[in-house]
Amino acid sequence: MSNYLKESVPTHLKNNTFTSGFVSIIGRPNVGKSTLLNSIIGEKIVITSDKPQTTRNRIQGIHNIPGGQIVFIDTPGIHTGRSRLNKSMDEVARSSISGVDLLMLVVEATGAADPAFIHDVLAKVKIPVVLVINKVDLLTDKALVLKKIADWAALFPFKEIVPISAGRNDGVEHLVSVVGGYLPEGPAMFPDDILTDMPEKFIVAEMIREKVFRLTRDEVPYSTAVVVESFIERENGVIAISAAIMIERDTQKGIIIGSKGEMLKKIGTQARQDIERLLDTKIYLELFVKVVENWSERPSKLKELGYE
Ligand SMILES: Nc1nc2c(ncn2[C@@H]2O[C@H](COP(=O)(O)OP(=O)(O)O)[C@@H](O)[C@H]2O)c(=O)[nH]1
Ligand SMILES: [Mg+2]
Structure with missing residues (x-):
């Protein structure tokens, strides 16, 4: 032992x-x-x-x-x-x-x-x-x-x-x-200044998805996917991001948006803080909610979202 x-x-x-x-x-x-x-x-x-x-x-x-x-x-x-x-x-x-x-x-x-x-x-x-x-x-x-x-x-x-x-x-x-100590001899596989192989857009979508996971309940987190639809770096260094939160049913829309839009605002604020920390710059984040019925069972959708 x-x-x-x-x-x-x-x-x-x-x-x-x-x-x-x-x-x-x-x-x-x-x-x-x-x-x-x-x-x-x-x-x-x-x-x-x-x-x-x-x-x-x-x-x-x-x-x-x-x-x-x-x-x-x-x-x-x-x-x-x-x-x-x-x-x-x-x-x-x-x-x-x-x-x-x-x-x-x-x-x-x-x-x-x-x-x-x-x-x-x-x-x-x-x-x-x-x-x-x-x-x-x-x-x-x-x-x-x-x-x-x-x-x-x-x-x-x-x-x-x-x-x-x-x-x-x-x-x-x-x-x-x-x-x-257990790894073989070999050359570096990535440049030494990157942290992940995933594109920034993907990580940004994930940060938003995390807030949905953390802030909502029941089946909503599992029915959620996030797609970054635009990612624009402005001349002043600010990055403007627009992302869609996809859910599977109309009834889930209310939970994501919340009363007077409170939940969506909270998701946006918390996600923005994480994204700003990661990208080390100021972010404008705009979020939409889209209903895409049964996306988690549809092969074409899963592929589009990068899950298959
Ligand atoms: N107490 C405690 N909680 C942890 C530790 N590591 C992870 N967690 C919590 O365990 C939960 C699951 O963590 P996560 O990394 O998402 O697990 P994964 O599903 O295996 O990737 C989260 O709530 C974490 O905060 C730890 O070392 N101690
Ligand atoms: Mg995990």
Whole structure:
């Protein structure tokens, strides 16, 4: 058990080579995968919420370290939902297991070790897997961490087991250096000044979608998609953005708009603050609400929205 707690020296620091690789962040919904990616990148590039299934796409965050570059891939949670969108999300999550150099499997410190899940997800996996036990801040008895490590270690030959709190940015730096130690020699895959492979327009749409997830209830978040329809950089540096919030039913329109437009205003204000922080400039944000019946079941719509 104690070898899981050792400090490992990353390969690229042992010799003078450049290390690079792709690392998928996988796990059940809501365990903190997106929070962890933001914590690693040091900026909010992916959205998070206390509702499961917030993340819908595969999003890469690029992290540069001295002598190396690690591309972390955030994924939707692995689950078994029934709608077409759910299936598409599950496929995205599962396909992220192949074609990468290492898997970071994230679990919650408060949950029990889960043999069925490990078997389902890791049965055929040959690449190194690092288990990340997240949300250790929620454990009242810190000694429990050792028991959790032992329980999970009994289920699979994890290369390392690292307890962290992504929400408090605790242990994340150590986790990254541990992961870096398992990556192969190779050149940088992205320029060293970009944080993600996703276009700004996409991230902006996601920031708006996050506010809908956080501020509305019931089925509304899951019925929402956001499309940035125009993104214009003015000469004074201000960026004018116009975006459509798409929902599936007329009845949801009232919830998004709110009485006297209050909800839409709140969504706009909070999203604008995030976008301004990310793009580091002043933003004008204009939001519309559009009803597109059953978009989450329509293949052509899903494609248009980038989900399939
Ligand atoms: N207490 C605590 N909450 C966390 C931590 N990391 C994430 N969360 C919360 O867990 C919820 C799900 O996080 P998210 O990153 O969206 O999970 P994902 O579905 O796995 O991507 C959010 O409410 C986060 O704020 C942590 O280290 N400690
Ligand atoms: Mg997520």
